[in-house]
Amino acid sequence: MATDRSGSTVAAAGPCLLVLFGASGDLTKRKLIPALYNLVGDRLLAEEFAVIGFARRDTSDADFRDQMRRNISEYATDGVDERTWAWLQSRLYFVGGEFHDDEAYKRLEAKIKEVEDQHHTGGNVLFYLAVAPEFFDPIVQKLAVQGMVKQNDGRWRRVVIEKPFGRDLATAKALNDSLLKVLDESQIYRIDHYLGKETVQNILVFRFANGIFEPIWNRRYVDHVQITVAETVGVEGRGGYYDETGALRDMVPNHIMQLISLVALEPPISFHADAVRDEQSKVLRAVQPMTPEEVLQKAVRGQYGAGTIGNRRLPDYRQEDRVDSLSKTETFVAMKLEIDNWRWKDVPFYLRVGKAMAQRDTEIVVQFRRPPFALFRETTINDIDPNELVIQVQPDEGISLSFGAKIPGATMRIGSVDMDFKYSEHFGTEVATGYERLLHDAFVGDQTLFQRADMVEAGWRIVAPVLDVWSALAARDFPNYAAGSWGPKAADELMTRDGRRWHRQDR
Numbered sequence: 135m136a137t138d139r140s141g142s143t144v145a146a147a148g149p150c151l152l153v154l155f156g157a158s159g160d161l162t163k164r165k166l167i168p169a170l171y172n173l174v175g176d177r178l179l180a181e182e183f184a185v186i187g188f189a190r191r192d193t194s195d196a197d198f199r200d201q202m203r204r205n206i207s208e209y210a211t212d213g214v215d216e217r218t219w220a221w222l223q224s225r226l227y228f229v230g231g232e233f234h235d236d237e238a239y240k241r242l243e244a245k246i247k248e249v250e251d252q253h254h255t256g257g258n259v260l261f262y263l264a265v266a267p268e269f270f271d272p273i274v275q276k277l278a279v280q281g282m283v284k285q286n287d288g289r290w291r292r293v294v295i296e297k298p299f300g301r302d303l304a305t306a307k308a309l310n311d312s313l314l315k316v317l318d319e320s321q322i323y324r325i326d327h328y329l330g331k332e333t334v335q336n337i338l339v340f341r342f343a344n345g346i347f348e349p350i351w352n353r354r355y356v357d358h359v360q361i362t363v364a365e366t367v368g369v370e371g372r373g374g375y376y377d378e379t380g381a382l383r384d385m386v387p388n389h390i391m392q393l394i395s396l397v398a399l400e401p402p403i404s405f406h407a408d409a410v411r412d413e414q415s416k417v418l419r420a421v422q423p424m425t426p427e428e429v430l431q432k433a434v435r436g437q438y439g440a441g442t443i444g445n446r447r448l449p450d451y452r453q454e455d456r457v458d459s460l461s462k463t464e465t466f467v468a469m470k471l472e473i474d475n476w477r478w479k480d481v482p483f484y485l486r487v488g489k490a491m492a493q494r495d496t497e498i499v500v501q502f503r504r505p506p507f508a509l510f511r512e513t514t515i516n517d518i519d520p521n522e523l524v525i526q527v528q529p530d531e532g533i534s535l536s537f538g539a540k541i542p543g544a545t546m547r548i549g550s551v552d553m554d555f556k557y558s559e560h561f562g563t564e565v566a567t568g569y570e571r572l573l574h575d576a577f578v579g580d581q582t583l584f585q586r587a588d589m590v591e592a593g594w595r596i597v598a599p600v601l602d603v604w605s606a607l608a609a610r611d612f613p614n615y616a617a618g619s620w621g622p623k624a625a626d627e628l629m630t631r632d633g634r635r636w637h638r639q640d641r
């Protein structure tokens with residue numbers, strides 16, 4: 135047992151070797167090595183631990199260690215303690231090679247044996263594929279041919295991949311099918327980095343560690359749910375990827391569906407990975423895919439034009455580097471979804487995601503029904519703000535609940551006030567990469583926070599009709615919102631048509 139930085143007791147991982155494909159890439163240097171470093175600091179790794187970096191470069195172990203040392207100075211979340219770093223550095227190794235080259239895998243296998251002997255990692259290997267998605271399947275197939283993913287004599291072999299998983303339902307299914315030919319589902323750890331966020335993990339705790347919310351968490355009391363993921367950044371040098379992908383694929387079948395499933399799932403029978411994931415999967419399967427006519431009414435797309443955010447001026451999306459100058463790719467999506475099950479029937483889930491928006495804001499708003507009639511003479515029912523529960527995922531992580539209060543004075547006037555919980559005020563701020571928990575879970579074999587094949591496919595199934603209609607009918611009004619605004623007018627109309635409005639939107 136060890137104590138992490140929050141003071142909780144956590145089991146340290148057992149002996150294992152981490153093989154990092156894409157060891158010279160961005161994810162490795164910005165997130166994975168700093169996350170490992172934090173895990174070392176929290177004493178959550180076994181003594182019998184080592185890392186082999188694998189990448190296309192030809193580098194020695196010593197050069198790799200030097201390179202990682204330089205990177206950690208830049209990307210450590212909280213300064214570098216030399217003793218902690220030395221522990222990790224002495225366990226770093228490197229193999230160079232091409233992902234398609236059989237010889238490289240043989241060299242890797244030999245290196246695994248050598249490092250295993252030295253560090254007693256017990257034959258357990260976590261292959262982390264920090265590479266472009268087109269390499270996921272080829273790498274896994276090569277590992278399988280070499281017998282490197284075979285589990286026997288009590289040793290485990292696991293593979294980590296991170297979204298995107300396919301570009302649509304068909305490609306996601308093809309990827310799952312191919313991986314599942316050579317791996318068991320229990321060996322596949324599909325990361326959605328939203329599940330690494332404390333506030334997202336807290337949704338389950340909030341719902342199920344408290345007795346007072348669950349009884350009202352249903353259609354009798356909830357009017358609707360809104361999920362906003364607004365970013366102020368544009369495409370930030372990722373124009374090539376983004377223009378091929380668009381906001382819908384980039385965010386909705388994955389991150390947004392994770393949020394929806396956690397807010398909407400039924401209480402799992404336990405906190406075991408499959409018990410939780412069964413419920414997530416069930417609720418996603420209950421989201422009704424739209425008909426093409428519904429897509430036209432219930433899904434809105436936008437692309438930003440030039441504008442100002444704070445004191446930053448953004449050009450038209452179409453003028454961004456490696457973006458087509460006539461691009462029809464959306465940088466904003468809003469949608470109204472319906473969950474057809476006993477708990478949520480007729481409770482719309484509205485979602486919106488966008489780049490170059492007025493504020494950075496990821497939040498889930500559960501809006502409760504108004505009281506049935508207005509008791510107070512001067513106040514009509516529409517003057518009473520409905521109670522709102524806001525789960526602020528980022529920034530200013532926290533939860534607030536609004537309620538009506540009498541404004542002091544001789545007359546009976548009602549105003550809305552908030553009960554506010556802020557993580558930073560209560561627990562202080564703990565800086566982390568967001569990958570610590572996920573890596574540790576993969577080392578100890580807990581799949582709760584990883585997406586199962588059926589969940590990935592359920593997410594794509596929900597957005598499939600929208601992808602189809604949008605690709606058949608190219609948008610004609612792009613750009614249709616200014617950078618620094620809250621998206622296109624049609625997104626507001628999606629709400630006003632239903633007599634509702636987006637939360638905290640100061641136009």
Ligand code: BG6
Nearest residue numbers: 297327328365384385389496528
């Ligand atoms: C990524 C998307 O998955 O999530 C990015 O590809 C997006 O486009 C990012 O910016 C948002 O993550 P976060 O943690 O900043 O909300």
